[in-house]
Amino acid sequence: MDKAPIEMFVGVINPYALTEAITGKKFDWKDPKSFQILEQTLEKNYSELFDIKYNSPLYAGLELMKDNSVKPLKIEDIKVRAADKQESLDFSTITNLKDLNKIGVKNLDTIAVKNARLDKGDVKVVLNIPTVNNTISNKLISPTLKNIIFGNFTVETGWTPANTSWSDRGNFFNDVVEYNDPIQGAVGNCYFISAIAAVAWASPYLIEHKVRATGTGEADRVNAIQFYTKGGGKDAPSRLVEVTDRTIINNSNNPVYCRSNDAGEIWPAVYEKAFAKWINQTNDDRPDISKTAYGDPVKAVAQLNNKTPFYYNTDSRTALDLFGIVRGNSMSYKTINPMVAWTYGSGRDYSGSNIVGNHAYTILGWSTFNNKNYIILRNPWGVTEPNGLNSYQGLISFFDGSFWRPINMIGNDGVFALEINSFKYYFAGMGVAK
Template sequence: MDQAPKEMFVGVINPYALTEAITGRKFDWTDAKSYQILEQTLEKSYSELFDIKFNSPLYAGLQLERDNTVKTMRAEDVKVRSSDKLETINFSTIKNLKDLSKAGITDLDSVEIKNARLDKGDVKVVLNVPKLNNTITNTMVSPVIKDIVFGSPNINLGWTPANCLWSDRGNFFNDVTEFNDPIQGAVGNCYFISAIAALAWATPYAIEHKVRATGTGETQRVNAIQFYTKGGGKDAPSKLIEVTDSTIITTSNNPVYCRSNDAGEIWPAVYEKAFAKWINQTGDDKPDITKTAYGDPVKAIAQLNNKTPLYYYTNTRTADQLYGIVRENSMSMKTINPMVAWTYGSGNYSGSNIVANHAYTILGWAFVNNKSYIILRNPWGVTEPNGLNSYQGLISFFDNSFWRPINMIGNDGVFALEINAFKYYFAGMGVAK
């Protein structure tokens, strides 16, 4: 194992949850053309959404460092544009290069060409003109994104984002605790969501529902969740945190932050709310969820199971050694100790469907057709890697007294990545045991 990092800022916003929160609508993200909705709403090409080096708004409030890690920005350095709609210039009136002056481009010699290509006899050129750029990025957001991602509390309602309310949406559990229940919302806390999914998969008994009744007359149910201090950021003294069933939804009754894959189930959202209350060290039942953004996925597991966080970096190990670490923490191919992995701050992720500065849950390992794979889950519940390095098929895990099949074909965020590809794309992995 390696030395624990001094501080980690792993995190990226779930674009699907953010798009639904911005538009106030739900979409079928399994539709092959749904990426167009993301592009239009987030004003960024799909191929550039998943890496901060393209100034993607999914990394709002983060900046890339020289060592390929990310750090949080000062709040005052994140600009907010004047409206939620992009103000555009009517380029249909431009007939020649001189007419570009109508758009404020007066010195063509100094304008950088982003890319150029020959298309059926036409030269199509994309110019990079920063002073005309008013699209949302990691350093410039729209007013609605500011409210969702950074919080804009209504002083009359406690911490409540604009056009949202706190509401009891269902049962803590619908059935048994499942690894695919937690779905990340519109805040960059994938490190925490991947951690609770890891617990739900490897040690489901660790996800407890402790309840006590309060008040007089009509009884109000309060959930009690224990957190353990492990030091550093996103931490607080060990404490049993009590929260009600109320979680944030939009006025159109859609969740904004963490939600369950099972409709009418709320345990993942309650865990997120309790974590926010704990790290904010507040007694308020309406804690600021946005303060959970960016953190350490390995420590997040330890804060819940009170075990020792162990870190393993990929750059100092062979692919076989990384594969061996997963096997050491598994039985019958599935992890029996909760494990997570995280990607680099930036890299060659374009076109891979693997997300930079993102935390994933490790579910186990597989050996198929003489190839070794590590099984992972994206806490977004969708978005899996493309290409020859992922296995497309059915893999089953023996869990206590029953088999759990995982379909690698369905777009549910679960995938099997060949170990050399895992070493290439991922910065590290960890376990709390």
């Protein structure tokens, strides 16, 4: 076991939830062409979304350090551009290189070339022009993005981002607690969402629906959720946190932040809300969810189950060592102690792998297939799995303790099996609370 880090800032915004929050529309993200919607809305090539070194807006509020770690930016270092859409430029008037001065290119010798290729006899060049390049990034955000990520607080409405409201969307549970229920929303708190998914998978009995009736009617019932102090940031004194069923929705009646994979079920959103209320140490039923961004996934598990957090860095261990740690916390291929893992801030080929930098994942278990060892992981976005990387495509079942629960590794649902050497390369560490 390694020493617990002083502070961790693991976190990246779910691009699918963020795109829906910006556009106010729902999309079929399993459509192979849906990446084009992400590119248009987030103003970034898909291949550059998942690594902070490309200044992706999914890391808004974070800064990449020289050692490939990340730290929060000071609020004064985050700029907000004047409008949500960039002013259009009339490129039809450009017929030769000299005309480029119409869009701010004064000296071609000083302009950086982003990429170039030969296409059927034509040389196509993409230029990086600072005076034109006003796209959103981790340091420059649009007004709408600022509202979604940071929200606003007033005495009259509590924390309620513009064009949203607090509403009761359904039942706390629809059926049994499932590992794939929690889906991260438009805030960089993957560390917490992966933690509640880990608990739901390994210790589902800990996800309880405790209700206290106020005596004034069913609509006034409150949920009681227990959190345990573990010290450091994103923490508070241990207490039972009471919140109502009301969660944030936009004008299209869709959730903006954490939601359940099961329509009409709200327990993941209620847990996120209660966590925000707890770390903000407020009594308001409309806590600032944006304050949950960036944290420690292992500590988050411990804050839920009141166990001891154990940390294991990957760089000081062999791939077999890491595989053995997962097996040691599993039974019948399935984790029996809630486990999580997190990637490096940058420094790996995240842009081409579909594995996300500075992101937290739930560890579901392990498998051996064709003499290769795999760790089973889940992306809390509910989609986005690695391309290639020796991912095992097939059907794996984990024993649940009372019945066999199948996990289909073929569908794009965020669950994938990663060969242990690839895991060691892409992931910075993993941990368990037991």
